[in-house]
Amino acid sequence: MTRKTATKGIDLIKEFEGCRLTAYKCPAGVWTIGYGHTGSVDGKAIASGMTITAAKATELLKADLSKYEAAVNSYVTVPITQNMFDALVSFAFNCGAGALKGSTLLKKLNAKDYDGAAAEFPKWNKAGGKVLNGLVRRRERERQLFLLNADEVTKTSPDGFKVGDSVVLNGYLYVDSYASIKGKYCTNRKAKITKIAESVNLRKAPYLLDNGLGWARADDIKKQ
Numbered sequence: 001m002t003r004k005t006a007t008k009g010i011d012l013i014k015e016f017e018g019c020r021l022t023a024y025k026c027p028a029g030v031w032t033i034g035y036g037h038t039g040s041v042d043g044k045a046i047a048s049g050m051t052i053t054a055a056k057a058t059e060l061l062k063a064d065l066s067k068y069e070a071a072v073n074s075y076v077t078v079p080i081t082q083n084m085f086d087a088l089v090s091f092a093f094n095c096g097a098g099a100l101k102g103s104t105l106l107k108k109l110n111a112k113d114y115d116g117a118a119a120e121f122p123k124w125n126k127a128g129g130k131v132l133n134g135l136v137r138r139r140e141r142e143r144q145l146f147l148l149n150a151d152e153v154t155k156t157s158p159d160g161f162k163v164g165d166s167v168v169l170n171g172y173l174y175v176d177s178y179a180s181i182k183g184k185y186c187t188n189r190k191a192k193i194t195k196i197a198e199s200v201n202l203r204k205a206p207y208l209l210d211n212g213l214g215w216a217r218a219d220d221i222k223k224q
Contacts (some may be wrong), residue, residue: 009086013108016138023050035061052100079164159218165193171220179205
């Protein structure tokens, strides 16, 4: 499954990156615009006097995030929630994909030490050897997001499924966990469970597949 950054993650990144709709030179002397975007905009090199809209700044940010989304999707080998993914993308966007790859944070995460991984975020609070308040705040927000609904990765449903399970779908998809609107019928569709609905005993289709493919009933999925 290939994840993309969700709204919570994008909002966090926006908050700490800040946005400038008029081109400026960063401390390294590179022309920059929006949420730290460099290079070009719609094929035009960023230069003095260039301006963009807020919508374009968001568009550029989402494009820039793709590199870090690919890194997280590649480096993480254990089940994680969407919130964990978003926190990791924010971390990589700020610290670098290479920093994430070689970090104790990633090592602990891939060992399924989720609490230990979360405890690593605050350690990345320095720039130039000095603790920066902005980084302290950002790491804490990332840590909090990482832990939000973290139990989803270990929670097992009454039917024996958990987040991260690879399954085969033979049945209908639904637009929400109450199965109120029936979607298309799938045969031998391979997917992963990315969320288990709350109060699964009360709901008819408690398993979200591929973070948006749709909700499926337990009777319509089986483990690969």
